[in-house]
Amino acid sequence: MSALFSSGVSDTDKRKALRAGLASGELQRWPGAFSPLVAKLIADVGFEGVYVSGAVLSADLGLPDIGLTTLTEVAARGSQIAHATDLPALIDADTGFGEPMSAARTIAALEDAGLAGCHLEDQVNPKRCGHLDGKDVVPTDTMIKRLRAAVSARRDENFVICARTDARAIEGIDAAIDRARAYADAGADLIFTEALRDLGEFERFRAAVDVPLLANMTEFGKSDLLTADQLRDVGYNAVIYPVTTLRIAMGAVERGLREIASAGTQSGLLDGMQHRSRLYELLRYADYNDFDSDLFTLEGVRS
Template sequence: MADHSTYPVGLRHSPDKHQRLRQALSNPSILMAPGCFDCITAKLVANAGFSAGYITGSGVSMSALGAPDMGVISFAEVLERAMRIADSVDIPLICDADTGYGGPINLIRTVRDLERAGVSGIQIEDQAWPKKCGHEPGRKIVDTDEMVGRIKAAVDARHDDDLVIIARTDARTTEGIERAIERAQRYHEAGADVLFVESPESEAEMRLINQSLTAPTLANMVEGGRTPVLPATELEGIGYALAIYPNSLTRMIAHQGAAMLQVLKQSGATAGFADRMVNHRGLWDLFDYPTWTELENRFSKT
């Protein structure tokens, strides 16, 4: 059997990604998972030394369709992007799977296809379709029993028991924090590994979530959103096991990209922005260019 250990990440499969994610969630220190929406942003997350990444549904919708996070994107489009991202980096990835994209049978397919694509954690929420960003108004949620069915279907569908199922509830905004916590507890009883109470509106509510729930919890850090954005050490002290930063990179790229384009438009050159850009070689090396070249040479005619 050929030894593929020296292949670029895009040409090898790491079968222990699920196990690594589950182990990281059991550690006493909080797991930070920055958002990514394509292979470039995933590479940046991995190369920065983070132990996991978060495939952001809103970021994928914006980058793939030019559309906001309003349920416009299809499962096929999310799956294609998730597969490419998972094949490009060697860190575990959590994928935002919205509502599961249909009824129980659709959700079973969603879990199985994402697991085959190389995703190690799948997030499912209790919104009604079409879903919306968890920090925007107008969200509608399904009844608790329907979401319990979604979680049970997801748990039953996974092939590897180490695949992490994350249950998100958006009940805080419409039903209050106590009701949201009650829902999260029901989802844990249904088999969810991690609980995600979306958009708590104060540090006191964040503390209440962690005092009330025994399962690992997720904090969603959205700059300018409904929830206080706290340092990871403070989130860890509150009791969170996982923190995601869905669109931090997206916002930075939008801001810096706009600034660079203004420099180019006004001066006719990018020199004024050069110190804030990687050079040609740096960009190519981000994608393991020397390794790809060595592999090409190994099998090319001489």
């Protein structure tokens, strides 16, 4: 029987799988999970990995995405999500929760939490959502120090350190490309360029940067919503859908609550709900029951 209470795959093997996926030539699709249960569904549907968004974690705590969450909160929630499936999980580590020494500690904490990788960004701390105006970036050499500290703190060489640059919206695409190259030279395994506008900009970035690239397909932002086929054809290695599942869920929750408030019953909502039987299937109720029955039988034999 596969593992019931945690992932059946070791943290190191998940990190190796993430690296292998990035090198495979196949686009790695990582929807965002706002809970361990959502992560289970992501795995069940057949995606290659799980993403843990800082914006989603903040929102789930009832907070805006402006750097208010702590390393402890992020590592704890990330660990719960990472251990819910056998898939590798990449987590948003904001600016590293401080300057270089804090970024180094962040890597150690996220490794201990079982994450397969994280991304650090070059925004000024405290950061803002990457698709909002009014954000700012640190000088390139400051981000390089942040990255070098993170790389030096890595104990598992398979742990993926991704560098995110928000420079496109502030300094322009040429500056973002220059930063990406510098970040790769500083040891970043993967580059995430935030808020590219359209397919042409994604193509330009791919042609200019010779390291694995991650695309962010978030809704209601500055980037066109490109298809997986478009990103694959351009040569991107990975794509995240960071807030999609939360937005789907919250839209449905709000509609449902308003229906109950107006109609006085949830009976009209049943067709749109996940059925109890499907939830039990995802949670493997039958396997837990078999596990408990086996223990009971064994105890009975011993007595």
